[in-house]
Amino acid sequence: MKNVKMIALICGAIFALGFPLVVHTSYYIHILFMVYLFAALGVGWNLIGGYGAQLSLGHSIFFAIGAYVPVLLMLNFHISPLIGGIAGIGLALLAAALIGLPCFRLRGPYFALATIAAGEITRTLLLHFQGVTGGANGLPIPFHGDDALNLQFSTKAPYYYLALTLLVVVFLLVRYLEKEKVGLYLAAIREDQDAAESLGVKTMHIKLLAFMLSAAIAAAGGQIYAFTVAYIDPDGVASINLSIEIATVVIVGGIGRLWGPVLGAAVVILLTELTNIYLGAMRSGASLGMYGLLLIIVILLRPDGLISLFDRFDPELNKKGSK
Amino acid sequence: MLEINNIVTGYGDMKVLDGITLSVAEGETVALVGSNGAGKTTLLRAISGLIPVWSGNITFNGQDTTKLPAHELPALGIAHIPQGRGVLAQVSVYDNLLLGAYIPSAKSRREESLKEVFKIFPILEEKKTHLGGSLSGGQQQMLAIGRALMSHPKLMILDEPSLGLAPIVVDSVFKIIKDISAQGVSILLIEQNLVEALAVSSRGYVLETGRIALQGKSADLFNNDAVRAAYLGL
């Protein structure tokens, strides 16, 4: 069994690394780019939403910060997005702390509602301060030729590898944390917050930590997205729909499971793209509607996510219980 | 009238009751005693259909009620007063009482029932516009019993009516239970207050970790050393 897993992993790696070398259609590369991006966002969201069971519906805030900050710094002050990105992540960490501190006192639907409100405030502000953000018109990033320092490339492949790198880094980070103190503490919080407290777990600290980490990941994703599509606007990067899409990827794949968001992103993105191909030309709304439909179907039929379909093939899991 | 035949049940995959057989005859008052965690409340919940029975069966007046949904049992004449009295705190005393007569057979005569209940518990009439939750513990117990009476039950199930009440109030609650029993209503009673419980009942069962350890006439149980030992450790 272990061998099968290993072989699958190696094949996956070869496929992922080699894909842009073999396939040059930028549309296909873009689809995989989106899969990696959403998988990374999902793995990050899972930290707080899955392992910690705090249903955040405001992750678009951090995605938007990660997108707007480096773009604004580059357009206005010619600061390289490599530095701007760090500023974006820093600001996202700060925002997460500011939002998390009061919000984590709330439980259940109240927390979700508060994050929605915070997300809507962010979007409204981005729309309002047109002078800086371009308002609803958004900000196009003019192309000045290949320039790695400014994250500008004439082909899709470099962005593809950026997203892939983000996914791998985030995945390995979360895989490490899962087995460490933070991961175990988050699991305790998810299971029973009062009991966790009684065992000395400072639940507020742990939730904040997970939320901030997850926000930083969303910000990194936002930056990569912004420079890949070379255009940002509040509806694209700060809408509640984006927050829901991130959550959907995780739910569909398997909440609180390491591979869940990866599987979820693959299924959701591919299905929505297929919908676009077959229905998109004549009908708008089809691909987003697919998110809704998938969410409903998975919640009703398989609340543990699609990844749970593979559980029966994993003898280790069956022996040791949930991982 | 109530026949419980070898039932097994619990919560999730945790077995709490392991083969309980028990009966309550028409007009009889039966006490169920035992330490915390023995499964007394679970047994009452199983009788009322609030938790599913894994095996065994329950019949009431000859009708098998094991699989009936809980909300159909009151119409058969079973009134369950849950632990903590089950008064609706956000609902007025008056509406609490009307809800006692929610089942169709009771609805038609609820005005006269209301008068009867107010006669037994004048305090409830005085406080009928107050919220259930604003009453004192003793008044809440009266409201719970009064509300059960509104349905004209054949069997009343009480889960620790003396819980958290001052001794003087406990006395009056048991006096009321006696009166109700005198009117021919069967009663199944869980109680920590051993003396009161055995004093109002004719028979009793001692429950010990999901099984019936002892049963017999209340007077005999009262003088049984094993029962005293279980309660006082002496």
Place this chain on the structure above:
Amino acid sequence: MGTGIFLQTTLNGLMIGGVYALVAVGLTLIFGVMKIVNFAQGEFVMLGMYISWMLAHFAGIGPYEGLAISAVIMFLIGYLVFRLLIVRVIGKKDEEFILLTLGLSIFLQNAILMIFSADYLTVTSSMKDSALSFADLTLTLPRIIAFSVALTAVAVLTFLLQKTDTGRAMRACAESREIATVLGINPMRSFTLAFCIGIALAGIAGVLLTPMFYVYPGVGTLFNTTAFVVVVLGGMGSVPGALLGGLIIGIVESLTGSYVSLDLSQLGTFVIFLIVLFFRPSGLFGKRT
């Protein structure tokens, strides 16, 4: 700006606040009885608007004439949604319900988008442009009607909850499913009814809004967030709270819109929302726990 404009703005806010209250009362009823937050409430407002538009467009029935028909259709849609979806997550974890209704919200929005496209539709009514004037103040008839119908609907609902057996049963379920059950009440019946009424109220609000608002697939989002705010403000589960909360939010939005900036009209609402959520999660009018 003079007091005239201030009064006019407040009055406009009050009128629209009545409709917000109506959406929120439905939401709070569903939450109160079933302890679940319906994240798709706004989409049911949107459906109500489309039904109203279809009645006008295909059958020539004006929004006010067709109000009862629309309400009945929405009630039935509510029933369908309840039987098909909601019933399966009752008693499950909060998250499942949140996600299910979120999914429903996205699905409904986009299904409508696929059917009707993103075009802005309008419903005309002979009364649309009539207005009442008093001193310097003017109120258009649709606003007055919306406000009055909303208040009436809330009054009828309050009567139903307080003075009928069905309403008492719902309140019993709201407080404890178990106690209700031992009294012979079928909680599932109360849940169904509460949900369907909640959806019908959202639908009625939608119909009342059609003469004032454009009808388009995303219009529900606007009311979704507003309804959450109102419900939290008034205390989750409290009908009078939702009414008051709706009126307050209507006025706040209207004032922010005209004194601060039109595109920030919702911002004030959200800020109030967060403040209330943090300092009094039981709502301004709810009980402290």
Place this chain on the structure above:
Amino acid sequence: MGTLLKVSNLKKSFGGVHALKDVSFDLRDGEILGLIGPNGSGKSTFVNTIAGLHQPDGGEVMLGEVNVTGLEPAIMARHGVARTFQSSRPFLNLTVLENVVIAALLHEKTTAAAETLAIECIEVAGLKDLLYAKASSLPIEKRRRLDLCRTLALKPKIIMLDECLAGLNPREMEEGLDLVRVLNKRGIAIIFIEHVMKAVVSLCHRIVVLNQGELLAEGAPADVMKNTKVIAAYLGEKYIHAGN
């Protein structure tokens, strides 16, 4: 023996109900103190208030020289005050080992060290064969042991056991009592809430009786059990008059 925990005039009410009216007593080093009283007498409220789950309305809790009144549960655990819950509350979807490791992480820096400590505690609790079993698969008796095991891994000075034997049969109860004695022998003072008097009498060095939120009696088990006020509170006023 010195005083380990000193509770003075502790008060707590919910709405209008005075769950704890004015409770004062001491817990001494290394003792097992039984806390008994009829249902609803305020025992669980007492534990929850000491443990920081509820804020007291008045009074003071001193742990040695440290004032620990109203500290958060997590901080109390750090001060060495552990507790179990009345209804057993293991993390159901985690394994036995993971359950205990989470507690062990309070004092151990690395997961490896925490695992070593956890396994040690699990051995003491007699759950060694179930290291990788999910807590949800355990029967009630093993869950109760797991509760105890988790508190042990916190290396506490005091453990408050809220009906840790409820739902066990007499044999399991005996084994449970033995485990409590083992913990006590390790120098941990114990506050033991229990309804089965036989267990309380056989285990405890001293007993405190609560009734309706007030201290009713305090003393050696045999004496307390003969106290007429206690008998009245438990069995009813009439038991005494009934000629016993």
